Amino acid sequence: MLFTRRAATAAALMLTTALSLLAGCAAPSDSSSMSDSSATYPPIVFVHGNGDSAALWLTTLWRFESNGWPRERLHVIELPYPLARDNDTKAQPGRSGTAEHMAYLKAEVERVLRATGASQVVLMGNSRGGYAIRNYIQNGGGAATVSHAILGGTPNHGVWAIKGYNEGSEFSGTGAFLTGLNAPKNATGDEVTGPVRWMTVRSDNNDKYAQPDGVWIGAKGTPTNVGYDGPELKGARNVVIAGLDHRETSFAPTAFAAAFQFLTGRAPEADIVPEARVVLSGTVSGLGLNPNDPASGDYVNNLPLAGAELTIYETEATTGQRLGAPVYTHKTGPDGRWGPFNPRAGVAHEFELKATGYATTHIYRSPFPRSSGIVNLRPERVTAAADKEAQALVIFTRPRGYFDARRDTVRFDGRTPPPGVPPAGAGVSSSRLRLDSAADRAITAEFNGERLAGRVWPAAAGHVSVLELSY
Structure with a gap:
C-alpha cells in the first residue's frame, strides 16, 4: 500500500x-x-x-x-x-x-x-x-x-x-x-x-x-x-x-x-487525504550532454522530451508483475506532456518509457492517493562502466529526501543498508543495484513503511528498472 x-x-x-x-x-x-x-x-x-x-x-x-x-x-x-x-x-x-x-x-x-x-x-x-x-x-x-x-x-x-x-x-x-x-x-x-x-x-x-x-x-x-x-x-x-x-x-x-x-496561525488537521477519483498528468523530461565536453556525461534538465513512448501498466503490489494489458499509452509531443490518466484507487503502477538515446526505463510507483499534474518521468541513460558491465541494473530512489542508515528502516532487495548508502549521515538519495543475473524476478525496496516492488529487466537488451518512492 x-x-x-x-x-x-x-x-x-x-x-x-x-x-x-x-x-x-x-x-x-x-x-x-x-x-x-x-x-x-x-x-x-x-x-x-x-x-x-x-x-x-x-x-x-x-x-x-x-x-x-x-x-x-x-x-x-x-x-x-x-x-x-x-x-x-x-x-x-x-x-x-x-x-x-x-x-x-x-x-x-x-x-x-x-x-x-x-x-x-x-x-x-x-x-x-x-x-x-x-x-x-x-x-x-x-x-x-x-x-x-x-x-x-x-x-x-x-x-x-x-x-x-x-x-x-x-x-x-x-x-x-x-x-x-x-x-x-x-x-x-x-x-x-x-x-x-x-x-x-x-x-x-x-x-x-x-x-x-x-x-x-x-x-x-x-x-x-x-x-x-x-x-x-x-x-x-x-x-x-x-x-x-x-x-x-x-x-x-x-x-x-x-x-x-x-x-x-493554526495546525493542519490532516496529512494526505485520498481522493475518490484520481487524475494524473505530467511531463517527460530528459538529460543533456555538454556540447563542449560530451565525455563529461549527462546533466539534468527540465526540458520536455518529445517522441517519448509512455506505457502504463497496473502491477501486483508485492511482485511488480504486470496485471494484464496496458491501461494507458501515449507518445509525447514537443511539450513533453502526458495524461490525463485515471488510475484505479489503491493500485501500483509501472511506467515504461522508451525514447531514442535512452534505455527502456521501467519506473515502479506506489498507488497515487490524490491527483497531480506535475508527475515528472525521466528515462535513464546507462553511461557508467560499472553499470554497463551489469547483467541488470535496478535503481532505488527517494526524490524528496535522503537515506539515513541510522535513522530509517531501509531495505533494497533484502540488503540493509542498500548499496552506496553510508552507515551514518543523510547524504545519498539513491542506490544502484548491479546484478549478475538478468533472470526475470521480483525486486523489492522499503523505506519507513512505503514498500515498492518491481521486476528485473536485462541490461543487455537496453533496460533499466527504477523503484521510486513517493515519501
Missing part, C-alpha cells in the same frame, strides 16, 4: 512533534500569519532546488489541498536548467545563474498574479530555490508582491565560507552573491527584506549542506566555516526540526506543518 498504517501513524506523530516545536518559536502568530477569516487562500508559488524538478513538491501540494487550500492556488515553477553554474559570473552550458533564476521566478509570480487577481503571493523554496526567492524579494521587486517567504534547507550562509575558495559560486558564503543578500537591512542587523514575513526551516544537525566539516563537498576534515545553523536568517522565524535531512526541510510532514502554522 502507498501509505501503510505504520507510515500514517508516523506522519501523525511527526506533525504533532512539529507543532510542539513551533509552540516555542519566536514571532507571535498574529503578526506573521494570514487571517483565518480570509475569503480565499492566497496563491503559493513553490520553487524547487538545485538539479530538481517541480515534481518534488507533489506531496506538499497534496498536504495543502488536504487542509483546504484550493488546488488552483498552488503553483510550481519548473526551471529549465536547474543546476547552478560552477561560477555564477560565467555562462555554462546546461546550467543557470542567479540572475536567470530570479528572472524566471519573477515572471512566474507576475503570471500568477494576473491569473488569480491576487495582489500578493506566498513563496516557498527548497535549498537553492530559496536563493531565487531572496534575490527576487531584495533585488527584483518582490518586496511588494510577496507576503510570506518560507525557505527549507536553504544554505543562506553558504555550503562553505572559505576565503579564496571558489568564491564565484553562488554557494560560497564569502562570495559576492550571498554577502550581498546577507548584508544588514536595518539598524538591528536583520538579513531579511521587509515587509515580507520570513520563516526558515532547518535540521538540528543532519543537513548535508549545513555541516562544519567538508565531508559532503569532498573535503573531509576541512572546516567549512558554516555551522548547523547556516540556513537561519536574522529577522526570520527560524524553526529547527530534529533529524530532518536537507530535502526533508521542505518535503517532510513536519516541514509542511511548520509552514501551514506560519501561514494560517
Whole structure:
C-alpha cells in the first residue's frame, strides 16, 4: 500500500512533534500569519532546488489541498536548467545563474498574479530555490508582491565560507552573491527584506549542506566555516526540526506543518487525504550532454522530451508483475506532456518509457492517493562502466529526501543498508543495484513503511528498472 498504517501513524506523530516545536518559536502568530477569516487562500508559488524538478513538491501540494487550500492556488515553477553554474559570473552550458533564476521566478509570480487577481503571493523554496526567492524579494521587486517567504534547507550562509575558495559560486558564503543578500537591512542587523514575513526551516544537525566539516563537498576534515545553523536568517522565524535531512526541510510532514502554522496561525488537521477519483498528468523530461565536453556525461534538465513512448501498466503490489494489458499509452509531443490518466484507487503502477538515446526505463510507483499534474518521468541513460558491465541494473530512489542508515528502516532487495548508502549521515538519495543475473524476478525496496516492488529487466537488451518512492 502507498501509505501503510505504520507510515500514517508516523506522519501523525511527526506533525504533532512539529507543532510542539513551533509552540516555542519566536514571532507571535498574529503578526506573521494570514487571517483565518480570509475569503480565499492566497496563491503559493513553490520553487524547487538545485538539479530538481517541480515534481518534488507533489506531496506538499497534496498536504495543502488536504487542509483546504484550493488546488488552483498552488503553483510550481519548473526551471529549465536547474543546476547552478560552477561560477555564477560565467555562462555554462546546461546550467543557470542567479540572475536567470530570479528572472524566471519573477515572471512566474507576475503570471500568477494576473491569473488569480491576487495582489500578493506566498513563496516557498527548497535549498537553492530559496536563493531565487531572496534575490527576487531584495533585488527584483518582490518586496511588494510577496507576503510570506518560507525557505527549507536553504544554505543562506553558504555550503562553505572559505576565503579564496571558489568564491564565484553562488554557494560560497564569502562570495559576492550571498554577502550581498546577507548584508544588514536595518539598524538591528536583520538579513531579511521587509515587509515580507520570513520563516526558515532547518535540521538540528543532519543537513548535508549545513555541516562544519567538508565531508559532503569532498573535503573531509576541512572546516567549512558554516555551522548547523547556516540556513537561519536574522529577522526570520527560524524553526529547527530534529533529524530532518536537507530535502526533508521542505518535503517532510513536519516541514509542511511548520509552514501551514506560519501561514494560517493554526495546525493542519490532516496529512494526505485520498481522493475518490484520481487524475494524473505530467511531463517527460530528459538529460543533456555538454556540447563542449560530451565525455563529461549527462546533466539534468527540465526540458520536455518529445517522441517519448509512455506505457502504463497496473502491477501486483508485492511482485511488480504486470496485471494484464496496458491501461494507458501515449507518445509525447514537443511539450513533453502526458495524461490525463485515471488510475484505479489503491493500485501500483509501472511506467515504461522508451525514447531514442535512452534505455527502456521501467519506473515502479506506489498507488497515487490524490491527483497531480506535475508527475515528472525521466528515462535513464546507462553511461557508467560499472553499470554497463551489469547483467541488470535496478535503481532505488527517494526524490524528496535522503537515506539515513541510522535513522530509517531501509531495505533494497533484502540488503540493509542498500548499496552506496553510508552507515551514518543523510547524504545519498539513491542506490544502484548491479546484478549478475538478468533472470526475470521480483525486486523489492522499503523505506519507513512505503514498500515498492518491481521486476528485473536485462541490461543487455537496453533496460533499466527504477523503484521510486513517493515519501
